[in-house]
Amino acid sequence: MSIEIELRSARVRYGPLEALHGVDLPVPAATLTVLLGRNGSGRTTVLRALAGTVPLAEGRVLWRGADVTRLRAHERARRGLCFVPDRRALYPSLTVAENLAPGGARRPDLAPALDAYPDLAPALDAYPELRPLLDRRAGTLSGGEQRMVALSRALSPGARVVLVDEPALGLSPAVAARTYGLLCALDAAVVVAEQRLPAGLPPGTLVHELRRGALAFSGQAGELTRGA
Template identity: 70%
Template sequence: MTVEIALRAARVRYGPLEALHGLDLPVPAATVTVLLGRNGAGRTTALRALAGTVRLSAGRVVWRGADVTGLRADERARRGLCFVPDRRAVYEGLTVAENLALTAPEGAPPPYPELVPLLSRPAGTLSGGERRMLALSRALLARARVVLVDEPSLGLAPAVAARTYGLLAALAGDAGAAVVLAERRVPPGLPRGTVVHELRRGSLAASGEPYEFTSD
């Protein structure tokens, strides 16, 4: 598999605490990658390091062979990276339609039909699940080369969550994007070829296929 973007010996510090301990993390193109772990394992920090919203204290971020460690988050976004954090992922003062217009091709319908009757509503008035659908729509419509999503199903009903994983899988399978999901447990219905990395205390503990991390 071709590596789209990667962390190389990445270290991130928050004050005196080190959240990533020399993490090597390759992210293949046209593949769904799951970062698995409990709170504090480093999965969110790994996404932020790839996105450029936290600085590395050591190591590198390499994108298609180029060192992009010094690029700001907005510069990485312009190059084709879309990051959906777990919270504060929409512009609350803008309407749903205005949020969508920031990344969507002109006239593109929202990927969630539930948002259509809400297009004129300010995003700040939406429920938690509606905000999550709006934030995910940005990633689904952006035509990005790298899509990073922290806890995609947060606040979503089970049926909507299942639909969401199908839409994210299509980004990898149909659009060829490198899709990285930070999860507490392996979600069902992941496409064939999904790569799972389990993080523990800021280090890579294990890697494998989804079934290897799913208990009966």
């Protein structure tokens, strides 16, 4: 099993508070990895450290063996990393179509037929609920609708690493299950952060549980449920 991206001895500090205490976390390629933990456990900080939105105080981030610790978040994004945070994951003043395909904002002639615009096809296939909302300002949508817009960015076929903080946040059970099905089908290293273990995970799903900034468990989902 090849490793796509990993943290090695990662420490993250927010002022005097250390949020991660020397975490080692390998993320295999083309595999779903679940980070479990309560609020304050460090699971969101792990995602941010991988994405480059928080700096490491100590340790390294390796991507296919290359040290990318000093690589900025936008540079990691250009290399194929997609990070969907739990909040502030879209542009509320832009329309749904503009959030899904920013180029559409410069092409007013596309407005009547944005649902046929090729860049929007993956998002609209995944979440057809967004079709009638394309000309709405994203900030006027419900929490679940906003989440679908944000999650659509994770479905890009060019993504090599996909990081999603609480993918099911605000979604109905049916849409949450569909979302997990879509994430599992990606040809990418997918890491999701959750407070509880989602139901229906595929065999071989890796789980890491964090407590107070350190790993308390690492293994497969079935091992965690048997030990519960």
